[in-house]
Amino acid sequence: MKREIPLFVCVVSALAMIIAYYSPKLDWMDDMLQKWFLIIAVFAFILGAISIILVNGNRISKQVPGWGYNVVLLIGLFVTLGLGIFGGIDPKTPFFYIFTYIFTPLSATMFSLLAFFIASAAFRAFKAKTWEATLLLIAAFIVMLGRVPLGELMWSWLPVLKHYSLNNLVENWIMGCFNTAGQRAILLGASVGLISISLKILLGIERPYMGGE
């Protein structure tokens, strides 16, 4: 009973989505079930919040070294959540202030760390160690040059090669041809895999909701 019903629910909801896709008459089902999904996901936040409180509360109550940071985390969570729920999320609310001056700079800065990491990754990984790595290196190298005005300037100093447009080589041949072909092969292969896993879920062979058995 504890096993059959979830399988049943899973199969019915999957079939409902598939049928809704092909049948204009049942199209509404698709929208509605997806809205249900969103609603359930919001309820799941309660579980998320419980997890946060348990993990951090535990460290605070045990006074693990650095427990002060966990206090900061919990204050951040509750103040933001409380303001958002009771004070609204429109511009000029305190919630929006937190969004503008705490959330935004933090996420933009975290994101911008990539500028540094992409350089260190390139330094380490782009070495002509094997023939595969050499291809990776050459493609990256040419595209990097082609993406900036200065690269084009440098290209025009090269003998012979300067007669071919670097921009055309990069945009048309490397990005348009090789990159498209590679991406397409990955997409096509992955889609077949995706359909196969979805079918296995539908057939009850994969049951992640049951604990992976």
Next chain:
Amino acid sequence: MGIGYIIGIWLAGFLTIAIFTFLYKDNPVYKFAEHLYVGVSAGYIMAIDYNNILKPNLFGNIAIAYDSTVNKGVFDLAAWSYLFAGVLGVMLILRVIPKVSWVSRWPLAFMVGLGAGLNIPVTMDATILAQLNSTLCSVWLPNDPGTMVFNILLLIGVCTGLIYFYFSIEHKGIFIGGASRVGIAVLMISFGAAFGYTVMARISLLVGRFLFFRDEWWPTLDIIMKSIGIS
């Protein structure tokens, strides 16, 4: 340009630098910013989803249903049906009570099933058929050798790339082995190209942070200096 604005800009500036210090090494300032960020962002997303999803889709619909049932005497089933989603949501939370935690598998099964069901036909359309469609082209265009070479290379790239993903055949021999080697070569070129293409985007993010200091933080200095009488 009130005091709130200036405090906000300075707070943003402090947090920006706090995150940057992570590049040197982990330190208390970063730890503070990190924990604040995790807490605030969790609260932020929860509040946004509460306001944008739960309020209109669940409470909104139930209010409509209640209103039409009580005031107009019409039983609005479509709106009432959203109550089910609420019930499933509550079932999910029940997992914190060990005795009945098994009921949380129902909404989980619902969500997993939904994803599986949605993905089958959508992937077929948006990926397999669409990509297949755009791969189709003539490979004999004597009047336009450039396009012809392009089409042939693209075709070879897609086919060999796909052969690389074969699992049930050993990648040996001239045909399969050779094709899968060409396939991995195409994949590597595409990875390299995508990496190189992305470098720029990443740099521009950093430009954005520096522009913040130039265009927003720096001018607040003027305001502060003026307000305390130095100019």
Next chain:
Amino acid sequence: MLEKLANLDRRIIFLFVGLAVLIPIIFPLGLPNAVSQPVQNIYDFVETIPEGSLVFISFDYGPSTKIECEPMALAVTKQLFRRNIKVVGWALWPEGASMARNVFDVTGKEYNKKYGVDYINLGYKAGGSITIKEIGEDIRSTFPQDVDNISIDKYSVMDGVKNYKNFKLGVSVSAGVPGLREYIVVANSIFGVPIAGGCTAVSAPEMYPYLNSKQMVGLMGGLKGAAEYETLMNYVGDASKGMDAQSIAHLLIVLFVIMSNIIFFMQKKK
């Protein structure tokens, strides 16, 4: 010595990257920008749209990607306003609504356009692909009100607008999901509205298959795409300025890669 260079402390690389970006921002160089075909295509397409038509812009980005996306949105909106095309803006990202506000405030003032007559900001709607589909069925039930919660019936720009059929072009300036890809898959494939777009440079390679299969009009990839559009529009905006910093930082990374390979080969010889 070689060992040391091969295992160069990443923090030295970080320092160089930081300086390479910082210095050009303080002392701009003004390097030229060559326009690529996918960007030119958008510009040309907009030039063929008759005056007074409607175009929608979906603001699918947030503050974290504003630096890349806003210059694109600004440049396209400027061109639309210059050609007297009416613009309807909305957002699939929560923060997109205020991004749209920024863009319309700046461009509306510059081209003397009136809110509600020449352009409108419908605000944010959750749901991604579902919302894109809903707009195709009935835009009025998706966005009954504008961003300030005023009924759209009060604005002349929305007169008779029902769904995608009323739009000559859709532009999605997107930093991820939901965004440009969803517009291609739903708005273009199902409803047939031409879609052009801008995306962050990182997602650009992923969009090339769609460009190649002509499922979209054109593409602006990252700050470079934005800078190229600024070149087409004949002005120097934030994107063009940012490109200087990028050129230097790019060059630096290229130098690092060359250096690491020289070290690698020297080590191998030993």
Next chain:
Amino acid sequence: MLNRLLVLIIFAFWAMPAWAQEAAEETAKDVRWFNPDRLPNVIGVLLIGFFVFWYIIHAQSGKKLFIRRIAGLNAIDEAVGRATEMGKSVMYITGLADVDDIQTLASLSILGHVAKKTAEYESNLLVPCCRSVVMTTAQEVCKEAYLRAGRPENFKRENVRYLTDDQFGFVAGVDGIMVREKPAANFYMGTFYAESLILAETGNATGAIQIAGTASSSQLPFFVAACDYTLIGEELYAASAYLSGEPKQVGSLKGQDVGKALILAAIIISTIIITFFPQTHEFIKNTIFKS
């Protein structure tokens, strides 16, 4: 009795809104039961579905099927083993997407395998999650894996924890865990966006052995550059079959291969036809493979 009642309730879940909508949508625009434009789609799904299904049945007859080596998956046990030797933790990230994303589900089944290994080796497993529902599911998966390894008492529920739904907030939190707990093996499996490189580079700086797997094609270059092993695209989806070695699962892989063969055949045959008869191009594009 109770069983039947429950089944009835579930039917009511779907049936009631159906009645409701039926009543509310009298003015529906499109009342066809089937959209003929979707015929190529149905045929495609049925074909791939048929072969996957057929080989699943076929595989159960006991005939051993060959699977090629997937280096990234072979390395999983080695990575967990190394972490155990060093007395350090193993960290597993299921990606940023929710449970309706198939990559997340594929990742969860690999997590089951990794959790079983950490249970056997008695090493510590950390699973920071970006989605509450995924956390819930991951807890189930890990609990089950520890139970099957015979060490249910070693499972620490608080190690499978939720951080935040925000992309970079999550990265900040995971980076913090990486530099402080210094896990010796990091797994990144599932859907990733721009954060992939921040995670992989920080992990690399802490000296961890890293195995990634994703079908998000835009992030593959970064994982390939910064991780020790990377499962590319479909290899991620093949993982649960490869690791479990169960006949049913292995059979589905064979079915997938036939699916790909169909696509290859479609591409090659159509290209030949189009090349010789260019006038058929539009027909093939807009009718046979209409998407």
